[in-house]
Amino acid sequence: MSDAESGVAAETLRDAREELADASAAVEEAGERRLRTVRDAHREATALLDRYEGRATGTGDFRAYVEFQEKFVELVEELPEDLPAREAFEAANEHLDQRRLGEDDFDRARELLEPAADRAALLGEREDARERYETVRRDARRRRRELDDRIDELERLQRLGEADLDAPVERLRDPVASYNEAVEEAWREFRRTASARELFRVVEASEAYPLAAFEQPPSDLRAYVETTPAGEEPIPTLLEYADYSTSKLSHYVDDPGALRTRVSTGRTYLERLDAEPLTVSWPPPSADRLRYRAAELVSVVARFAPEEVVAEARRLRRLPDEVAYEHLRETALARDELDADERERLERGAVEAELSAARDERERIERALAETGS
Template identity: 50%
Template structure:
């Protein structure tokens, strides 16, 4: 059983825990008086700002003017605090500590220490704010988890569908002509690339743009123009790539225009090196019958221009197999199942473990969605 499909879902617990903590802190604040506590916390911070501002100038032999300003500002601040303010006595006692004709750093330190009597309220507000953020994050996590569950459900449903495949089906009827075609087209393309002029080869590649199911990457316009116009375009692609590695002094003996060859070919090396037959091959396990049938039709018109009859014949055989869609899909499903289902997954399919996982995922999603809908957004 997966950790996320336990009877008690961690995703639901995390959401409930975050909500419960926020609710607890809000209740505690309501018991004391939320607005009053926030006023006390604001007063605590204001008191510290006043003490910090005058701690240096109003002590010892410091500026007398600063001392007078501090005494007036701090006493006015405390006297104007609401009578019902929680811990008002703490502020009054802090004022008493600095209500002296002469102040030193120790007086300011003791006044600050006395304000510590409000820190539990400060922590309560900070904890409430942190709990609000954590609850917000927990709701986002819950939404993310629901999205993840939906993706997992799709995967598990697919696994169950693959489990229905006939693993004893003769998939070699499909595999053999596909492999024969792929091997043949790779070899034929290598030969065509090596033995044909770059001009003809790249013009051929360019013409494949009329076949959308044959995704050979089109040559850059600048490269195509170069091989069309330059006498060096009569050389093959491998030869031009080899020339591009020559020193300039050596290349002038081989190329009609050494500078142009260096400039046009060297800058397109990545494209030319990667231009191979893979876009012309058929994948294994194969795609659905209709997709293979349409693609094979376009491939025949492209591959037939350079590949031997045996390779084209293998492609025709694959295309012929697609006409019996029921048989093709039976073989295809078996091929996909063999390719994707390992021994452990097959055992879980046989034991019902995959089906139970699907049920648990659906239950978790339903439970989590209900909790999200039931709990307040903030």
């Protein structure tokens, strides 16, 4: 949105608020209860005209003609004397007081009732103004949220642009890469040799550590592994068994159908059950998050990995206190995230200009929201 467009957006919000104020004032001046009475009476009068027009005209149904006139007279006589536009109902009633009515008389009665319709329309105009104001205000708030996100994005980009691209990020990368390689290898070995039952218990225990938790297995697969002898086999063996013919599989398990059903339906889960939940991303997370996560990683990794792998996790927990962590992390983020176009925009000041424009636009919208009582 350009400066001009954002200015229009703010002005539109003010205009919508003024329109609502004017429409509300018009209703208040006329009296909302009285306008509702006008609206109800106009609807009833129009309904009578529509209902009897075909029967009470010309030489048609005399009984319908009398009934129509009586009901219309009764409607008008029951209206309050000070009702806005009461004269419109009286004029229509007077016009309909004839020995014979034609279709043009019904049309004329509708025309005479228009002042009442106009008065009743004040209620609808207020509702329309309120809906428009709410829509414009909602749009302004949504745009403000969009600008908040854009400002955060540009500020982050600007901060990355200020990073020291020559800083020795290997002081972060090497410990992270070393740990990731070690835990991935340890998990592959554990998955290859441990029973599915034992592996599932590690997975289940990881639920207590949200920052190092595995996705849990399907309940029917977990129950099968826990309660049958097949659960004592490693996962690769179970996946291999599931591909056997029934006659071949019967040599290994008592119920080939149960194994094939449980393992086949859980195949995707079993094949994807790797060490990814235990690895650390690159660029790494913030210092506080790494401390908390590494502490949880130690607890989970210690359940299946050799001590040297657990030591790698402990090293990660100490890392933020041993190096200029956030400084190096900003460099890592900048190298990873800034592409050539973004660097060029930073160098020529385009990001700073976009940030200034976004802040100005947000300020205009914020001011308009405050002025209109939003």
